[in-house]
Amino acid sequence: MGEQLYLSVTRSYLGDDHKKIYRLAQLSELYHIPLVATNDVHYHHPERRQLQDILTCVREKCTIYNAGFRLHQNAERHLKTPEEMHRLFRQYPEAISNARRIADACQFTLESLKYVYPEELTTEGRTPQEELTYLSWEGAKERFGDDIPEKISSAITYELTFIEEMNYAAYFLTVHDIVRFARSQHILCQGRGSAANSTVCYVLGITSVNPTKIDLLFERFISSARNEPPDIDVDFEHERREEVMQYIFNKYGRDRAAIVATVTQQHQKGAIRDVGKAMGLSVDTINRMSTSIWRYTDEWFDEGRLLEHGLNPEDPHLKKVLALTKQMMGFPRQLGQHTGGFVITQGKLHELCPILNARMENRTCIEWNKDDIDTLGFMKIDVLALGMLTCIRKAFDLVKQYYGKDYTLANIPEDDPAVYEMISHADTIGVFQIESRAQQSMLPRLRPKEFYDLVIEVAIVRPGPIQGDMVHPYLRRRNGQEKPDYPPQLEDILKKTLGVPLFQEQAMNIAIKAAGFTPTEADELRRSMATFRLNGVIEKFEKKLIDGMTANGYELDFAQRIFKQLKGFGSYGFPESHAASFALLVYVSSYLKCYYPDVFAGALLNSMPMGFYQPAQIVSDARAHHVEVRPVDINHSFWDNTLEEKDTIPHALRLGFRQVKGLNQEEMAVLLSARKKGITSILALREAGVSQTALEKLADADAFRSIGLDRRRALWEISSLHDRPIGLFTGQASESTVEQAVRLPEMSAPEHVVQDYNAMALSLKAHPVSFVREKLSLLHVTAVKDLATIPDGMPVKVSGLVLVRQRPGTASGVCFITIEDETGCANLVVFNQLFEKYRKEILQARLLMVEGKMQREGEVVHVVVRQCYNLNRLLQQMTVVEETTVKQAEIKAGTEELKLPGARNFR
């Protein structure tokens, strides 16, 4: 290896450093391998030694008490000053100068990594730019006919010139190619994010918001000043995204395409477990500490909480654990794969960055994450998964099959008043985006009437506009309680949102038009608000914006208000283009829900898991819309949920086997093929090859009703199949056949419901709360549907199953809870102090009862909570009554506890 090999020496402070280094120096001389001094740095500051010891313990799976020699013996592995290193190696000056020599020889820096986009996607010998130009105009003709509007053609020309200047053509072609592939496979896809600001993206079919309908700001998408590659994100059907990903891997090869990494960070929960274990805390203590944390936040333990859990906040050991946990939070823990960001290169990717196997089969990723590749100017394509696209495609298929209409994202009838009427009543369970609690409470106030209202609706219920105090002014103006207020010069920009800037593009446009920013500066302004909240850049822009606006004759007050609003949305505000892309899906899904509730519910269930609600709510919502929902049955169900035609519309929805826990698709395929002539006996199914376990699952789901068996009877019969004669002995009598007929006790309704929930997480027979209604009435609990009769401000008690808990980071600790009883859903608001007080009840109760005050504002109804009670025990007692009768029976029916699907937490 000649001149390139050096021998590294480090001082270890174990007492024999002099001897060791002397020996190494001798060896170095003997073999002509020069010495080089290093300090084997493991932390930047001696204080981190403790944390380093903890890391060692975690790695070696031991505690600080028994780690012994596995720890570093001293705190010397920190970065030392050059002077100190010179002093330490003063006897070996060449070891120091060799470090210098190596550093001087290594002139390679990451700056010199050249990233080249794949260029092969051209036809007929065109260059990428020529190809893009060709495809853009072809696409424009397809979208607009031969008569391309002036606005469009000039936008295309402008963008193409820009793309050429920045040399991005190959990137656009790559995205176009992927989208074209998806289309050819009938996979729904749609570009999201700022890409919808590009007319070229629209004519290439990457995005779907018509640029004649909204104002585009190309600079929001790419700008020359940012010197940062464009970022096109495309959503695909979540169930079929893998096909798209494999297409990319196959087309470019694994040495040219890989997924961007995500660096998984150590979160509080994991950190406290690791540190606690290494510091020798008991498993019990660790569990108590880590489980008491609200799931999605990194909020820190306060003294009160520690006391509540029986821990001593003054304990120095515990304090040390918490301090180290805090240091460890945010440490990278492993490399995972990004949700779908691809890096594709012209040359070999592994010469730019090491590639590694991802956990999922057939995927490989690079070692760098999104920020890293941004730093280096690599381009990435986001191949994202969107459940709603799957749902919409499945709904289109069903509509075609049962209603004979052939819909696409592009040909859904626009601006249908019935659809907007439905949306205005917040009848939006299952609909894209606007199904969340916050959205639902906004809808009746906003009352959307046209497509652009949906764009606003999507954007307004966001932390940004809420923080910037834009929601209320907008609503007041919309409802005519206040006049829109904007300077006439800014009418173009602000009129559409009644003078309240709601979108990032508006913020940028105001800066350009009113304060004389260049488009590029305006984009910097937006970014500074999003990312550098702390370091002075923002003040610089504040001055520039306000000075610029006052100089152009705007009032100081107005300028300041604008700035405050812009600051408010920062990173949270949606770009208008993104809101528009999403609004399109909102409209399409609303349309389907409005006109084809049967289809929509079926498609939603067939696309699970997705969205905000559980199957049980989707089913009860479908029933509320007059869809007859039929139970899972061996003779009628398929794997998916299906529609069954009847005399009237909507059709009936037949639940599919996929709703039953623990069944698998292959096994049900066996059942389906055996069913050609109809199934008349359980034995026939068993003979056809359906396993005992699958039959039991089907019995648990009560799927044998069509052959006259309820679940208990069916289970009884299935259990007798264990010793059925097979092979040679087929047809002979077995022990079970000579058994006496047994009369099984009838199951009670609550028992059936409990079993339904256990097997399918829903029941068509009754709502669990209906069985405890009597007891609730004794507690003076109002049924949800009767809330409508209670006037504003009155005290009220409601109770129901907890469906969703949502605690948005911006709503200053307010927790929104949705509960459901047999009559409907109610929305609860818990303010911060009360949340702290009732934390346990809120997090643990399945059946929650609250006392509170009615609050109504138009159609929006809330219960403002004052007290919470956990009524889980009522659910547990539901089936107890029947126990005595069951005991006498021969079968032990077991009083199963109601297993509800866990409530979902959102932020």
Next chain:
Amino acid sequence: MQYVELQVTSNFSFLRGASHPDEMVDQAAAYGYKEIAITDRNTLAGIVRAHAAAKAKGIRIIPACRLDLQDGPSLLAYPTDQASYSRLSSLLTTGNLRAEKGDCHLYKKMCMPTQQV
């Protein structure tokens, strides 16, 4: 002749280094280093962050790697130019792809100059 620290393990050597790459770089800049190497174990995952931090402080990082071998003492590898960087990256790729996720299997033989990968 000023010393350069050439052996730095950041927390991208999971459960070994106890400081973020940018903390290392910031400390180095504060001590007056003009450059510093980052040598994580069988990975280059932390170098871009270190690079960005160094750029902000006006110093330079030497992207490098500590090669932990299955059959020999560890080697510190410092690419001198783009070609050698590419070889280092390819070598790590080979090691990664032949191991389970999160592991990198390298052998002495793979690192010999004649065996340029």
